[in-house]
Amino acid sequence: MKMNMNDIPKTYVPGEVEERIYKFWMEKDYFHAEIDRNKEPFTIVMPPPNITGHLHMGHALDNTLQDILIRFRRMQGYCALWVPGTDHASIATEVKIVEKLAEEGLTKEQLGREKFLERAWAWKKQYGGRIVEQLKRLGCSCDWKRERFTMDENLSKAVIEVFVRLYEKGLIYRGERIINWCPCCLTTISDAEVEYEEKEGKLWYIRYPVKGENEYLTVATTRPETMLGDTAVAVHPEDERYKRFIGKTVILPLVNREIPVIADEYVEKEFGTGVVKITPAHDPNDFEVGRRHNLPVIDVMNDNATMNENAGIYNGLDRYEARKRIVADLEKLGLLAEVKPHKHNVGTCYRCHTVIEPKVSKQWFVKMKPLAEPAIEAVKSRKIKFVPERFSKIYFNWMENIQDWCISRQLWWGHRIPAWYCKDCDHMQVARTAPEKCEKCGSTNLVQDEDVLDTWFSSALWPFSTLGWPEKTEDLEFFYPTNVLVTGYDIIFFWVARMIFSGLEHMGDVPFRYVLIHGLVRDALGRKMSKSLGNGVDPIEVIENYGTDALRYALTIGTSPGNDMRFSEEKLEASRNFANKIWNAFRFVMMNFDREVNFDNVKKENFALPDRWILSRVNTVTREVTENLEKFELGIGLQKIYEFIWEEFCDWYIELVKPRLFDREAKGRLEALYVLNEVLKNSMKLLHPFMPFITEEIYQHLYTEDESIMISSWPAYREELNDPDAEARMSTIMEAIRSIRNIKAEMKVPVNKRPKAILVMEDREMEAIFREEESTFIRLAGVSAFEICSDKSHVPHDAVSSVIKGVEIYIPLDELLDFEKEMERLLKEKENLEKELDRVKGKLSNESFVSKAPQKVVDAEREKLEKYSELYDKVLERIQFIKSKMQ
Structure with missing residues (x-):
């Protein structure tokens, strides 16, 4: 025994335990994974949170699930590595620094790129570790010695290497395409950074005069300001209403430019009027139509969403002011047919919530089709498995319809694009290091591309760049591919898919074997947590009020892969009650241990029925929970552990062995102590991945040779402990006890009144069970005595009854009531x-x-x-x- 009973607090106070235990784990270096060729590796890479971030419930859930898996596999004997790290978050970080500069009356342009980056690194040093410390409070057992940052020297080297390789293969190019443009942040943003909000808008129906005829083609649009850049109108080739107009031209209102009427299957005959305006510079679908029909591309907006010189008389107006003027002018000309209310999704920037503008721009792109094909096959062939599998459909849908990926961002914080331009001959060259001179004309007058790479470009390399790639490190050889990626369903496209094709392209193997998808954490009413609703919950506040284990329990219990979960105060209360139940049971066990107990003298033949039953049950639960964890059914596994500890161990077994514990001369007392210690020890091991702190605190008090539960062995199912006969016998006794307790409760019988019971049964073996456990049955059922009959001839006609399998239970009414x-x-x-x-x-x-x-x-x-x-x-x-x- 590792501690005197006097040293064990009466109540479990998480705040007094967690910091001490985490410090102990760190000092002992338990989280560090040394390569061991005698062990099988098990690797997880943490989805890197932004350095601008603070721990929210999504992070807490995601990292709790990862920690459960890594602790489980570590105890199973794997060489378990969990790689932590953070993402530089180009836009989010740059916005923070720009805001800070604004407080000083400065702009980043006034500061200059070099000084701005100095500020950025200083900001990262000051604030970048905040979320890491919060993850430690969550109990994350990451290998902090291997902590990575997406702009670390080696990871930056990996980013440049990938860019150059893809460029040399012709998979990266610079060209004009439609991108998402934020007029506020003044940069392209990825699809993942566009948040869609349902807004009340309008559909404006505009008449386009057909040249040479007294007819109009009417189009419907939600953005009249873009019509100034129209270069065609389109109809479906099989739409009988408009076939005769195909090949003719219409006059673009307000601009008076002739534009053709084209036929394209992209047009939906049933939507609107069946006639669509084509604006290649300001709509991604129109851009593709324009390419098919060789239409000109006319950009009518500046980067700040004001109208440019191509907008004619509207030049210089904000896009929304231009919209008002255009609508008014159309109405004056009699070309506004009608206006209808229209509710639709509008894309906004996730940082500043400005409505994004689809816009043609010269950017850097990755050709996706060649990269997507092997990535699709990897999931189809089940080299990578989604859990649950239904999410593979979302993956396939996106990958099979994938568009080229815009990877350039008009920012300063991030990986600068490794392309240099010659100011003398306009030649461009891509290189791993800055070239000394132009490879074409020999000029030294070179300037590097101003843009940086999309954050997702670097995080796509995360499973192998964190292990040392492009160097052939031991870590990379041993720990890659990783085993499981744990992430939310909202970034399947943007991150998961990119890691898959990057791993296949650069490592020749998948980055992970499983993708465990979890849902969102919602409030108790099922609503998404948001600032506007004011229903967000700060995980750190929860930890301070309830403890880390309570938070982890509340996030895990009842969860299932792929489904959203509801977080509530009731779950936290239930978790605290569970912790108190365990602690009280543990204290009771410890109070009954002698100073020195020698379990070498335990005799299995002295095991009573309750001993054999509980040992068999913990053995069965071990097998079931192990299977649950291996199938990623973490919520189900925790529920089984909870039910076993609370109901079977605390409420039943401890009550069953009390007479032997209280009588120091009782036969089988040593065996009862042994079983209590063994079952509590194994229960804590099963619970440890979920609630690491209280289980460590209890484990260090028990009879065990391990200095920490973290490095103890995961309980193994042992066939010799399987005792179905003991389980069946004990189940019968327990069911009979419950039945009598229920009768007494329903009849409102005082607790101290102990009636006599009559048990009717024909099975002699069943009778033997009750005879052997007579004292236990009488004590726990709260009866004074019982008699066993083979028929009901001795049962009073007014007796209250209950029936269980093989036994009829009767209690005479006058025994129950005064x-x-x-x-x-x-x-x-x-x-x-x-x-x-x-x-x-x-x-x-x-x-x-x-x-x-x-x-x-x-x-x-x-x-x-x-x-x-x-x-x-x-x-x-x-x-x-x-x-x-x-x-």
Whole structure:
């Protein structure tokens, strides 16, 4: 035993334990994974949180699930590595620094690129580690010695190497395409950084005059300001209404430019008027139509979303002011057919919430088709498995329809694109290091591309760049591919897919074997947590109020892969109650240990039925929970552990062995102590991945040779402990005890009243079970004695009964009740119910109350009336029954 009973606090206080234990783990270096060729590797790479971030519930769930898996595999004997790290988060970080500069009256342009980057690195040093410290408070057992940052020297080297290789293969190019443009951040943003908000808008129906005819083609648009850049109108080739117009031209209103009428299957005949304006510079679908039909591309907006010189008289106006003017001018000309309300999704920048502008721009792109094909095959062939599998459909849908990826960003913080331009001959060259001179003309007048790479470009390399690639490191050879990626379903496209094709392209193997998808953490009402609703929960506040284990329990219990989970105060309370239950059980066990206990003297033949039962049960639960964790059914596994510890170990086994513990001369006392220690020890091991702190604290007090539960062996299922006979016997006894307890509770029998029970059974083996466990049954069922009969001839006709498998249980009514006291109690209950009924009826008969009170309040009173009426009828029925017995 590692500690005196006097040293064990009466209550478990997480705040006094967690920091001490985490420091102990860190000092012992338990999280570090040394390469061991005798062990099988198990690797997880942490989805790197932004250095701008603070721990939110999504992070807490994601990292709790990862920690459960890594602790489980570490205990199983794997060489378990969990690589932590953070992402430089180009846009988010740059916005923070720009805001800080603005407070000083500076812009980044005034500061200059070099000084700005100095500020950025200083900001990273000051704030970048905040979320790491919060992850430690969550109990994350990461290998902090291998902590990585996406702009570390080696990871930056990996980014440049990938860019150059893809460029040399012709898979990276610079060209004009439609991108998402943020007019506020003044940069392209990825699809992942676009948040869609449902907004009330309008559909403007605009008449385009057909040249040379007294007819119009009417189009519907949600953005009239872009019509200035129209270069065609399109109809479906099979739309009979418009076939005769194909090949003709219309006059673009306000601009008076002739544009063709084209036929394209992209047009939906049923939507709007069946005629679509084509604006290649400002719509991704229109851009593709324009390419198919060789249409000109006319950009009518500046980067800040004001109209440019191509917009004619609207030049210089903000896009929304231009919209108002254009609509007014169309109305004056009689070309505005109608305006309808229209609710639609509008893309906004995730950082500043400005409405993004689809815009043609000269950017760097990755050709995706050649990279997507092997990535699709890897999932189809099940080299990578999604859990749950249904998410592979989302993956396939995106990958099979993938577009080229815009990887350049108009920012300074990030990996600068390794391309240099010659100012003398305009030649461009891509290189791993800055060239000394132009490879074409020999000029030294070179300038590097101003843009940086999309953050996702570097994080796509995360599973192998963190292990040392492009160097052939031992870590890379041993730990790659990783085993499982744990992430939310919202970044399947943007991150998961990119890691898959990057791993296949640069490592020749998949980056992970499994993708475990979890849902969102919602509030108790099922709503998404958000600032606007004010329903967000700070995990650190939860930890300070309830403890880390409580938070981890609340996040895991009831979860299933791929599904959203509801977080509530009730779950936290349940977790705290569970921790208190475990702690009280542990203290009870410790109080009954002698100073020195020699378990070498334990004799298995002295194991009583309860001992064999609980050992068999913990063995079965071990097998089931192990299978659950291997299938990523973490919520189910935790539920089984909870039910076993609370119900079977605490509520049953401890009660069953108390007589042996309290009698120091009792036969089998040593065996009872051994079983208590063994079951508690293995229960804590099963629970440890989920609730690491309380399990460590308890484990270090128990009889064990391990200095920490973290480095102990995961419990193994042992066939010799499987005892179905003991489980069946004990189950019968327990069910009979429950039945009698239920009868007493329903009859409101005082706790200290111990009636006699009659058990009717024909099976002699069943009878033997009850005879052997007679004292246990009498004590826990709360009866004075019991007799066993083979038929009901000795059973009084008014006995209260209950039936379990193979046994009929009877308790004579006069054994249960003192009729006079019961009548007294019933009459008092009748009186109270009459008062309540009068009060409720009075309220509901009051017209003022019924008409003026909120409907919920009125409905509640009606429900009370119904409930009290039912109770009253039952009390009257019971009174008549007791009267008949007293006569």
